[in-house]
Amino acid sequence: MTASIIVEGLEVVFDRFRALKGVSLEVREGESYGLVGESGSGKSTLLRAITGLAPVASGTVTVNGKTLGKTRDKAFYRDVQMVFQDPYGSLHPRQTVDRLLQEPLAVHGIADGERRIERALDEVGLGKGFRFRYAHQLSGGQRQRVAIARALILEPSLLLLDEPTSALDASVQAEVLNLLEEVRRRRKLTFLMVSHDLAIITHMCERLMVMQNGEAVETLSASQLIGHRVSEDYTRNLLRASEGFVRV
Amino acid sequence: MSDMLLEVDDLRVTFPTRTGLVQAVRGVSFSLGRERLGIVGESGSGKSQTGRAIMGLTPPQAEVSAKKLAFDGIDLLSVSPRQRRSLRGNRIAMILQDPKYSLDPVMTIGRQIVETLRTHEKVSKAEARERALAMLQAVQIRDPARVFDLYPHEVSGGMGQRAMIAMMLVTGPELMIADEPTSALDVTVQLDVLKILDKLVAERGMGLIFISHDLRLVSSFCDRVVVMYAGKVVEQIKASELRDAQHPYTRGLLNCMPRIGFERHPLPVLDRKPEWAA
Amino acid sequence: MSAETIQSRRAWLLSDRPASRLQARLGRAYVSWRRFSANRLALVGMLIIIALVVVAAFADVLAPYSATVGDLKNARLLAPSAEHWFGTDDLGRDIYSRIVYGARWTLYVVILVAIIAAPIGLLVGTVAGYAGGWTDTILMRITDIFLAFPKLVLALAFVAALGPGIENAVLAIAITSWPPYARIARAETLTVRNSDYIKAVQLMGASPFRIVLRHIMPLCISSLIIRVTLDMAGIILTAAGLGFLGLGAQPPLPEWGAMIASGRRFILDQWWVAAAPGAAILIVSLGFNLLGDGLRDALDPRSGDQ
Secondary structure, three states: OOEEEEEEEEEEEEOOEEEEEEEEEEEEOOOEEEEEEOOOOOHHHHHHHHHOOOOEEEEEEEEOOEEOOOOOOHHHHHHEEEEOOOOOOOOOOOOEHHHHHHHHHHHOOOOOHHHHHHHHHHHOOOOHHHOOOEHHHOOHHHHHHHHHHHHHOOOOOEEEEEOOOOOOOHHHHHHHHHHHHHHHHHHOOEEEEEEOOHHHHHHHOOEEEEEEOOEEEEEEEHHHHHOOOOOOHHHHHHHHHHOOOOOO | OOOOOEEEEEEEEEEEEOOEEEEEEEEEEEEEOOOEEEEEOOOOOOHHHHHHHHHOOOOOOOEEEOOEEEEOOEEOOOOOHHHHHHHEOOOEEEEOOOHHHHOOOOOOHHHHHHHHHHHHOOOOHHHHHHHHHHHHHHOOOOOHHHHHOOOHHHOOHHHHHHHHHHHHHOOOOOEEEEEOOOOOOOHHHHHHHHHHHHHHHHHHOOEEEEEEOOHHHHHHHOOEEEEEEOOEEEEEEEHHHHHHOOOHHHHHHHHOOOEOOEOOOOOOOOOOOHHHHO | OOHHHHHHHHHHHOOOOOOOHHHHHHHHHHHHHHHHHOOHHHHHHHHHHHHHHHHHHOHHHHOOOOOOOOOOOOOOOOOOOOOOOOOEOOOOOEHHHHHHHHHHHHHHHHHHHHHHHHHHHHHHHHHHHHHOHHHHHHHHHHHHHHHOOOHHHHHHHHHHHHOOOHHHHHHHHHHHHHHHHHHHHHHHHHHHHOOHHHHHHHOOOOOHHHHHHHHHHHHHHHHHHHHHHHHHHHHHHHHHHHHHOOOOOOOOOOOHHHHHHHHHHHOOOOOHHHHHHHHHHHHHHHHHHHHHHHHHHHHOOOOOOO
16 A cells, blocks of 8 residues: 555644644555544644645645655645535635636646536435525535535546535534535545544544644554553543543 | 412413514423522524523514513513613523623623612612622632633633623522523533532522523433423423433433444434424 | 516515526626615716716717817907807807817826726736736835825826827826726735635636636725726826816817816906816816716625625
8 A cells, every 4th residue: 555645744833833843744645544633633634735825834745755845746635635624714705616626727738528517416315406596595415515526627636625514504514514424436536634533533533643732642553442442541632531421 | 389489371472574583482381499400402492582581581573471470470471671670680690502602792891790780779889899709719719819800801701601690690699591691612611610510509599491403411400300392391300300301302302412332323313203392 | 667567676686596697697787876876866867877877979070169279359359148158268159069079088097097097006916916926026116116106297298208199198197097996906816716616616627827817816806996987087197287287188179187277377267267267177086086986886896795
C-alpha cells in the first residue's frame, strides 16, 4: 500500500501564534483518515495548510509521492480537493450550479464539461433539475451536495473534508455521510476528514488522530476507539462526552 | 392545577412574508410542571419560535395566538407589556445559543449581573455584588472575583455561557428556557455546562424548557421530550421511554445519527412523509 | 396576450428549477425588475433617462431650428412663445433646439465618464483588495491623493493642462471620479475575499487574475452601478461647471452648462436664457438620482439573495 499523503512536522504560525505545532501523519491510498479535536486544536488548520490556504512555517507535505513546495500547482488541485464546513458560505451567491461546476473544468481546460457536469450532479443525487439553480434556491443539504459535486468534478484522488456535516440537521447529515461513503467506494477515494464529533469519525474513518492545542494527542484505529482501548486521558474525556449527559 | 408552571394550548406564531403568511408554529400544546422538558426538532420545526413566544420575544411583525398561554396562572397574552417585562428576567429567564450575542460587549460580566439583579429587586450595591459573586461561584467559575471584572470578549465560550447562566439565574426565576444552550460549545465543555444547569434546576426546583436539535442529548438530560416537526408537535414522550417512540419521525431522528460501537453502513435516513406536516 | 399566457410566463420566469442558463438569468433579472418597479419614484427616474436618450437620438427630428446658427437680425432674446418654446438667446438661436441637441452632449459626457472611470475604479479597487500588502498600500495611497482634492478643482487643473474642450473635460472628470469607485470596490472585495466560495475557487487552481475578474468583480458591480448612477448628477454638474467656466464645451456647442454661462449676462431681464438649460440639468440629475435609488433596492447584494 502506498501513501496518499504524508505530513511531516507541519507547523503553521499566524502572527506569532503557533496554530499547528509540528504534526505528522500518513494516510494510505484508499484509506479514510479522521482528525478529531475541539475548537483551537488545529485540525482545520492542518487541512488548510495542506491545500496552501494557511501559511506553512516548516515541515513537509508529500502527496502521491511528490513533495510539495511553497506553492501548489494546478496538477495538485486535480489530485486534492476540499469540501468546506458551511454550505451557506461555500457557494458563490451569484452563480448557478451549472456555472459553479463549469469553473473548475474551465480552469483546467477540460473539454467534456457537459458530460462531467451531468454525471457529477447524478452522482450526488441532485439530477438535472438543479443544474440552473442559484445557491439561494437550495437547502443546506442540497448545497453541500453541490459542493461535493464541485470537488469531485476534477476527479481527485484525495478529498479533504472540513466538518462537512456539522452545519446540517441530523437527518440531512445522515444522507450526506452516506453519499460521501458511496462516492468514496465508487471512485476509490482517499478521505482526510475533520470533525469535532467522535461518532462521525468512527463511522466514516478507519484510523484517526486526536488533536489538542495544535498537537497530536494520539493516533488510533476506529476499532481501538470503539473498544475504548485508548491511552490518553484527553481521548477518554472526549469519548465520555460523546456519550451524552449522565446524571450522577 | 396550581402545580402547573406553564400551560400552552394551541400556540400559533405567524410571520408575514413577501409571498403571504407563514405559520412557524402551528398549534403547539403542552404543559410544564417543575420538571425538565426538552423540545426537539430540526431547523424550521418551530422549536425556537415556540420558546420565544413563551418568553415574549417574538419579532413585532409576527403574530402570536393561543387558546391558552399561562405562566403560573397569569395569562401571558393579555398582560401589559410592562408586566410582561417584569416577568421576563425575574420569574422567567432565557439562555441563548451564543453568549457572544446575548452579553453586552461593553459592560463587565459582573456589572451585567448586578444590573440584572437591581432592575428586578431592590438590593444595595454591596449586596448585589455579593450575590453576583455567589452566583458566579455557583456556575463553577473558579475565580469569581477575577471574572467579575472581565469583559465578555475576554472569556472563552464555555465561560461566557456560564456567566450567561449566572446572569439569568441570579434573580431566582421559576422557569428557564434554554435555546440550544450548549450547541456553540466544545463537547467536553458542553457537559460541564449541562451539569451546572442540571444541578441548579434540581436545587431550586425550577421548570426548564430545553430546546435543541440533538434528540439524544435532550433525552439524556430531560424528563420529558416534545418532538416538533414543521411547526407541530408530532410526539410527546417520557425521555426514559424514547426507545419505544411511536412516531416514525422520532424514530428516524434517533436512528440517523452515527453512534460509537453501532456500525451501520449506510446510515438509516429519514423518509419524510407529507402527512407528518399535515 | 391572454391573462393565462402572462400567468404562465411569469411562472416560467419565477420557476424554482430553471431548465436552462437563459431561464435562470432571465428569472433573476425579472426578480430584480419586480423589486425595482415596485418603487414608483425609480420608475419616474427611469422614464426621465429614457426620455433623455430618445431626445438625444431624435434631436434632428425634434429640434425645429438649428442649434448653432441663429437669426441675429430678427430673433435676439425673444421671450418664450409658440414659435420659440423656450425663447431665444443673444445670438438669436432657439433655446429649445439647443437644449434638444444639448441632450446629446450631456449623454456623451455621462456615458464616456462612466465607461472610463468605472472600470478603472473597479480594477484598482478589486486588485488592491484581493492582492493586499504592498500592492494595496500603493494603489490606495494613489487613490487617496486623488480624493484629497475637490473634484472640480482637480478637473480644472487637468483641463488647464490639457486645454479646453469637451473631450478634455470628459477626460478630466473621468480622471477625478474613479477614486470613490476604487474605494467601494476594495471594500466589497475585502468582505468577500476570505469567504469560502472564493477559497473554493482558489482550490481549483484558478489564477488570481481569473478570481478577480470572474468571481470578485461580478459581486462588486452592482454596488458600483448604483454609485455611478447616483454620481451621474454630479458628473453632469461638473461638466456644466466646466462649461460654465469656459473650460468645457466651446461655443457654439449647445452644452447646457455653457448655455447657462452665456445666459448669465441677461439673467435679470431675459431669465429664460439661463433658466431653461438650468431646468434641464435639474431634471436629468434628478432622474439619475431616482434611478440610482431604485437600483439600490433592486440590486443590493445583501437583500438580493433571499
